[in-house]
Each structure stands twice: as structure tokens, then as C-alpha cells.
Amino acid sequence: MSKSIANPNLPAPPSGKYPAKAHARRVAKWIAEHGGPTSGTIYLDGQSTHMTEDDDQARHFRQRRHFYYLTGCDLPDCSFAYEIDADKSTLWIPPVDPEVVMWAGMPLLKQQAMDRFDVDEVLTRDELKSGESLSRMLGKQQSNLMVIEDRVDLSVFESNNVKEQQNPKIDFSWARKAIEVCRVVKDDHEIAMIRHANAVSSYAHEQVLASVKRAKNERELNAVFVMHCHANGCREQAYGCICASGTNASTLHYVHNDMPLTGRLNLLLDAGCEWQCYCSDITRTFPLHGKFTKESKEIYELVLLMQSTCMKMIRAGVLWEDVHMKAHTVAAEGLRQLGIFHSHLSTQDILDSHITTRFFPHGLGHYLGMVTHDTGGNANYEDPNPFFAYLRVRGTLPAGAVITNEPGIYFRQFPLEQELKDGMWKGVIDEEVLKRYWEVGGVRIEDDILVKEGGFENLTTVNSDVDFVEAAVVGSG
Known part of the structure; x- marks a missing residue:
């Protein structure tokens, strides 16, 4: 009997309903506390089914994240309302259509949706269009109706004289803002979902390491990662994989993923799956031949030092700009010790020149949740x-946020070589030493970190120690 691809030893995914009702209450409370309406209705449309251009097939469905946050509903063509005063949530789902059933089978029925989603009432879209449920919900004249502009079909409020009878006061300013702020701090269920996505992705990264010797090109290793995510229950990727070998790894969001591995030193794999709309985001860099070259190992250990130094700073209340600049400081000192920067320069001299932004151009990390x-x-x-132009998080970190810690060092020949020819970094970079590092391409190491009071928890479980990654590649085959 052949062995199953799925790993039975992975932890089970979180159980229980997604806590949508608590999220709706939290959003309403935030709106009231920040000067918005204290009563009324939050109304959202989910993502509709869209057909592929020049085809009779539907596009791949991806639920709107703001809608999912208040519903936990992953079905297309749904709508939702939360009545603040009544503390009541209503979900409208597609009705049973005999023609659709013939091709695709039975849809989710009302009671099934009630059992599955954390809402108080489930109706069908036919009942929404009739206007009766809206009239009852809106109640009196000039009720506040909070919606997200360009994400809602307001025509339903024209039906059966809803507009004339209730004339709701439509507000575009509060719903999106409140949901986006509230999404930063995760509850226990959300953290469990991100933890599970990390467990599956970490395992898939390990399987890539175990497959290196059999692979001939980037595409094959990319496929190994996706296969193991899918086989273990995570069909969706949180983003397009970055599977970059050799100098391709100097491109931050490399997209080709199909180049041969022959003659290349390392591979950078930035890949993570989703578990029920919640993401992981993990990067590992490893030697394709089982042992880092001297220069590759030096850069890898420097990036590890950048990450571990910053990791010690992560806790609730820390200013993220300070953590980001610590990474640049460690990079400046490390590249000077390697001789890439002239030894007579002080760390502050190097930082004042902004040269580290050429080797570490992106931000140290970003918040992680329903989107990468x-x-x-x-x-x-x-x-x-220039230190902060690409920093995706500004300000202090709250407890309960999940943030990536992903320093990197990259040797991008364009535009750096041209700048050197133009004399831009004269007295800062030793060009003869730099030439030895071009083939390293780029090294990035990325983990997903839960911010806690007084510290952190690393949700990513795949090892990044030098000995581990080298041994994993040596043992692959």
C-alpha cells in the first residue's frame, strides 16, 4: 500500500464556530467610542460570483475579508447585517435554484448555515430583495446604515419602497475604518487559525528541503510546497510563492519560479498557505548543494543575527520603527565586519549614508491575518x-497582533553597479570585496510572531539554524 501524502502527525485545525458575532460587537463598539453612530445597522455584501472573460466558467472565488470578519461565511453571493441596538446579526444566502443544483449539487440550506456560522438569523437573497426583512430591520425613519463604499449593492434599499418608508441615512465613513482597526488584534480563535496555517506551511517547507536533490528547476520545488499544503487541508496559498534560486533571490517579489537550478548556490523560498482565510508567511533560504559557501554562510548568519536581535525586542508597546532600525544597525555592523563596507567607518557613518537600504530595502515586517x-x-x-518608505507597520505593537519578522540582505546588481560606476558610494563600499558576494543573490528569513505582553510567541515551527538546513538538504533524495 502506498504511503499517504498527508501527514497524520500535524496538529488538528481549530474547532468551533468562527467568532463572528463577537467581531461585530467589537466593530460597533469601536465606532461608538470614536465618534461614530451609536445605533443603526452595519450592512455588507460578500463577494459575488464573477464569470471569467471569454469563458463560461466562474472565476476562482475569494471572499471579501471584511465580510468574512463579521460572518465567518465563505459562500459567494451573500449579504449580512448587524443591528447594533438589537445585537442581532442576519445572513442572507443564495436560495435553492434547480438549475444550479443540476450542475453543482445542493447549496447550503438555512439550517445548515445556522449550524455553521455564528449569526442569529439566516434568510435567502430572495427575502432580501423583497424588502420585508430590511423594512423590519431599519425600523424608524433615518436609521443609520453603515456600509463600505463600492462594496455594496444599494439597489436593495430601493425595493418595495424601503427608501420612501425608512429613508436610511447611508454612511460610508465608519464600517471599513472600524473593521480594519479591529482586525489588527486577534482573538484566540484567529490566532489558532494562523497557528494552523503555520503548522501546515512549516511542514511543507520541510518537504521542500527533503526534495532538493531530486529537483532540476525552481518550478519543481514550488510544486512540492503547494502539493503538501493542499494534501494537508490548505488548498489556498496566501500569496504567490517566491521560489528564487541564485541571483534571482535578489528580486524581492520574484515571480518566474521556473529557472534551472544548475550552477546556482542557494534557493530562497517565500511561501505560505491559508487556513480558512487566515494566512501564514514564511521564508527560508538554503544551499542547493547541501553546504553554504563561505560568503553565503556569512550572509545567512548575519540575517539570522538580525532576526534574533529584533526578536528579543518584540513585545506589546514596542515602537516598530525602533525594531526596524535595530535590524539596519546589525546589518551595518555585520557588512562592515565582512569588509563590504570600509572598516574605518563607524556604524553611525554607515547609517547616515543610507547605504544599508540598498542591501535591506524592505520593511522588517508587516501585520498578518486574513491577508498577507x-x-x-x-x-x-x-x-x-528611505529607512521607512517601505515599512508597512508604523507605531507601537499591541498585544494580540501577529507580525512578521523578516530581515534580509540582497545583492542586487541593478541599480547598485551603476551607482558605483557613478561614484555614488565611494568611500563606503569596497567594490573588490563586494564582487565575491554577487552570486549569493539574497537571503531572507521570515517567521510569524504573536505579540504578547512582555514578549512574543513564534508561530512558525520550521527550523532555520544553519546546521538544520544544511543537514536537511544533504539528506534529501
Whole structure:
């Protein structure tokens, strides 16, 4: 009998209903506490079914995350309302259509939806269009109706004279803002979902390491990762895999994933799956031949030091800009010790030149949740300070947030070589030493971190120690 691809030893996913009602209450409370309406209705439409252009097939469905946060519902063509005063949530689902049943089978029925989702009432979309449920819900004249602009079909409020009878006061300013802020701090159920996505992704990363010797190109290793995620219950990828060998790893969001591995030193794999709309985001870099070269190992150990130094700083209340700058400080000192930066320069001299932004151009991390780059980070991409222009999280970290810790060092020949020819970094970079590192390409190490009072928890379980990754590749085959 052949061995199953699925790993029975992985921890079970979290059980129980997604706590949508608690999320709705939290959003309503945030709105009231920040000057918004204290009563009324929050109304959202989920993602609709869309057909593929020039085809008779539906596009791949991806639920709107704001809608999922208040419903836990992963069905297409649904709507939702939360009545603040009554503390009542209503979900409208598609009705039974005989033609759809013929092709796709029975849809979820009302009672099944009640059993599955954390809502107080389930109706069908036919009942929404009739206007009766809306009239009852809106009640008196000028009730507040909080919606997300461009994410809602307001035509349902024209039906059966709802507009004339209730004339709801439609507000576009509060629902999105409140949901995006509330999503930053995760409850226990959300953390369990992210933890499970990490467990499956970490296992898939380990299987890639165990497959290196059999692979001929990036595409094969990419496929190994996706296969093991899918086989273990996570069909969706949180983002497109980055499977970059050799100098391809100097491209931060490399997309080709199909180049041969021959003649290349290392592979950077940035990949993570979803578990029921919650993401993981993990990066590992490893030697394709089982042993890091001298230069690769030096850079790998420097990135590990950047990550571990920053890890010790993560706790509730820490200013993320400070953690990010600590990574740059460690990078500056490490690259000077390797001779890439001239030894007579002080660490502050190096930082004042901004040269580390050429080797570590991205932010140290981002919030993680229902999307890879989750909401609430308050990034300022117009910041003139080059250290912070790509930093996706600004300000202090709250307990319960999940953030990535992902330093990297990259040797990008463009535009650095041209800048060196133009004399831009004269007296800062030793070009002869730098030449020995171009083939390293890039090294990034990324883990998903739960912020706690007084510390942190690393949700990512795949090892990143030098000895482990080298031994895993040596033993692959």
C-alpha cells in the first residue's frame, strides 16, 4: 500500500464556530467610542460570483475579508447585517435554484448555515430583495446604515419602497475604518487559525528541503510546497510563492519560479498557505548543494543575527520603527565586519549614508491575518526617510497582533553597479570585496510572531539554524 501524502502527525485545525458575532460587537463598539453612530445597522455584501472573460466558467472565488470578519461565511453571493441596538446579526444566502443544483449539487440550506456560522438569523437573497426583512430591520425613519463604499449593492434599499418608508441615512465613513482597526488584534480563535496555517506551511517547507536533490528547476520545488499544503487541508496559498534560486533571490517579489537550478548556490523560498482565510508567511533560504559557501554562510548568519536581535525586542508597546532600525544597525555592523563596507567607518557613518537600504530595502515586517499584508499598519509610503518608505507597520505593537519578522540582505546588481560606476558610494563600499558576494543573490528569513505582553510567541515551527538546513538538504533524495 502506498504511503499517504498527508501527514497524520500535524496538529488538528481549530474547532468551533468562527467568532463572528463577537467581531461585530467589537466593530460597533469601536465606532461608538470614536465618534461614530451609536445605533443603526452595519450592512455588507460578500463577494459575488464573477464569470471569467471569454469563458463560461466562474472565476476562482475569494471572499471579501471584511465580510468574512463579521460572518465567518465563505459562500459567494451573500449579504449580512448587524443591528447594533438589537445585537442581532442576519445572513442572507443564495436560495435553492434547480438549475444550479443540476450542475453543482445542493447549496447550503438555512439550517445548515445556522449550524455553521455564528449569526442569529439566516434568510435567502430572495427575502432580501423583497424588502420585508430590511423594512423590519431599519425600523424608524433615518436609521443609520453603515456600509463600505463600492462594496455594496444599494439597489436593495430601493425595493418595495424601503427608501420612501425608512429613508436610511447611508454612511460610508465608519464600517471599513472600524473593521480594519479591529482586525489588527486577534482573538484566540484567529490566532489558532494562523497557528494552523503555520503548522501546515512549516511542514511543507520541510518537504521542500527533503526534495532538493531530486529537483532540476525552481518550478519543481514550488510544486512540492503547494502539493503538501493542499494534501494537508490548505488548498489556498496566501500569496504567490517566491521560489528564487541564485541571483534571482535578489528580486524581492520574484515571480518566474521556473529557472534551472544548475550552477546556482542557494534557493530562497517565500511561501505560505491559508487556513480558512487566515494566512501564514514564511521564508527560508538554503544551499542547493547541501553546504553554504563561505560568503553565503556569512550572509545567512548575519540575517539570522538580525532576526534574533529584533526578536528579543518584540513585545506589546514596542515602537516598530525602533525594531526596524535595530535590524539596519546589525546589518551595518555585520557588512562592515565582512569588509563590504570600509572598516574605518563607524556604524553611525554607515547609517547616515543610507547605504544599508540598498542591501535591506524592505520593511522588517508587516501585520498578518486574513491577508498577507494585513490591515492597520498605517504605512506611509510618502515618507522621505528611505529607512521607512517601505515599512508597512508604523507605531507601537499591541498585544494580540501577529507580525512578521523578516530581515534580509540582497545583492542586487541593478541599480547598485551603476551607482558605483557613478561614484555614488565611494568611500563606503569596497567594490573588490563586494564582487565575491554577487552570486549569493539574497537571503531572507521570515517567521510569524504573536505579540504578547512582555514578549512574543513564534508561530512558525520550521527550523532555520544553519546546521538544520544544511543537514536537511544533504539528506534529501
